[in-house]
Amino acid sequence: MDYSTIILRTLFIYFIILVILRFMGKREIGQLSVLDFVVSIMIAELAVISIENIRTPMMQTIVPIIVLSVIQITLAYVSLKSENLRKMIDGKPSILINKGKIDEEEMRKQRYNFDDLMVQLRQSKIRNVADVEFAILEPSGKLSVIEKTEKEKHEPNYAEKVNLPLPLILDGKVQEEQLEEIEKTSFWLRRELRKLGYKDIKKISYCSLNDNQTFFVDLKDEK
Numbered sequence: 682m683d684y685s686t687i688i689l690r691t692l693f694i695y696f697i698i699l700v701i702l703r704f705m706g707k708r709e710i711g712q713l714s715v716l717d718f719v720v721s722i723m724i725a726e727l728a729v730i731s732i733e734n735i736r737t738p739m740m741q742t743i744v745p746i747i748v749l750s751v752i753q754i755t756l757a758y759v760s761l762k763s764e765n766l767r768k769m770i771d772g773k774p775s776i777l778i779n780k781g782k783i784d785e786e787e788m789r790k791q792r793y794n795f796d797d798l799m800v801q802l803r804q805s806k807i808r809n810v811a812d813v814e815f816a817i818l819e820p821s822g823k824l825s826v827i828e829k830t831e832k833e834k835h836e837p838n839y840a841e842k843v844n845l846p847l848p849l850i851l852d853g854k855v856q857e858e859q860l861e862e863i864e865k866t867s868f869w870l871r872r873e874l875r876k877l878g879y880k881d882i883k884k885i886s887y888c889s890l891n892d893n894q895t896f897f898v899d900l901k902d903e904k
């Protein structure tokens with residue numbers, strides 16, 4: 682095996698791809714659209730093939746890489762001029778929470794589950810769904826969250842007297858582990874919710890127990 686050839690081909694392909702990625706824009710590195718993702722995978726595969734098969738002429742790799750890059754750059758430029766094409770290529774933002782109300786239908790369309798939602802809300806330092814004005818799933822997959830009001834974190838001992846609201850029901854299912862943490866049972870939860878007028882847990886999209894021992898309940902969308 683000619684290692685010197687492999688090293689030279691690797692360095693050459695590396696610099697070629699580096700230059701191409703610079704032309705394709707910083708978005709290629711930071712926020713990948715579906716088109717960017719597909720092009721990146723194909724370029725990576727072509728690069729690997731060229732490095733592994735040293736008997737393959739370099740032009741058989743470089744030409745497809747350049748063609749893919751031209752397609753990506755052209756479509757990116759045209760999409761700047763055409764909103765319809767941009768939506769078709771990149772997709773459009775989806776509102777998952779609207780004024781504190783979870784849109785389950787939109788979540789199903791986006792194949793986005795409650796665990797994903799809770800994780801991204803926590804990453805955005807959101808303690809409670811009730812505090813969210815809008816939660817928008819961007820085409821890049823990032824969740825943009827707009828809070829209803831700013832937290833009064835400047836108050837003395839704010840962090841000490843605040844506990845994380847416990848999600849007790851997610852998508853109509855009782856979270857037994859969360860109930861165990863507060864030493865309560867599903868029977869207790871059902872009884873408390875019935876007092877508030879919620880008789881069917883399966884109709885509840887999200888339910889949490891807040892700091893002041895009150896429930897926040899978000900019902901599922903009626904079909």
